[in-house]
Amino acid sequence: MESAVKSDPVSPVFEKKYSPKGLQRLTRATTNSIQGWQQIWRDEAAFRQEVGLGVIFMVPAVTLPLHRYESLALLVSWLLVLIVEALNSAIEAAIDRIGYEHHELSGKAKDIGSLAVLMALVVAGLTWGLVVAPALLHMLD
Incomplete structure (x- = not known):
């Protein structure tokens, strides 16, 4: 019995006829990112809220007497939240593209994406607590 699926793993629909190189590729990638x-x-309201909170919370990162690596840790932990939120939004968009009807695997993908955001927020919270709290206590002494 012969399979109805072609042996070629790449469908002609998805083949690229032209793939830009060099500066043109960089320009297109930048345009896509923008x-x-x-x-x-x-x-995404959650993304806007995380950006807003990050901007507010960056004030201690630049005003407290922190080592540059501590300030970098604060910035990186905030950027991690934004990165994971962007990936979660991409997962949600792809799932919604498939359909809005309830499906166990769609729900699982969205729930795991949400978990990833929560974990990034916990990492950021721990980082901020471990860096900012001692600096504030030192200032109060």
Whole structure:
């Protein structure tokens, strides 16, 4: 019995006829990234809230007497939250593209994406607590 699926793993629909190189590739990638930023900013309230909170919380990172590595840790932990939120939004968009009807695997993908955001927030919270709290206590002494 012969399979109805072609032996070629790449469907002609997905073949690239032209793949840009060098500066043109970089330009297209940058354009795509800007579009991604615009879309997530427009469509995702959680992302906007995380950006806003990050901007507010960055004040201690630049005003407290912290070592540059401590300030970097604060910034990186905040960026981690934004990165994971962007990936979670991409997962949700792909799932929604498939369909809005309930499916166990769609729910699982969205729940795990949400868990990843929560874990990134916990990492950021721990980082901020371990860096900022001692600096504030030292200032009060």
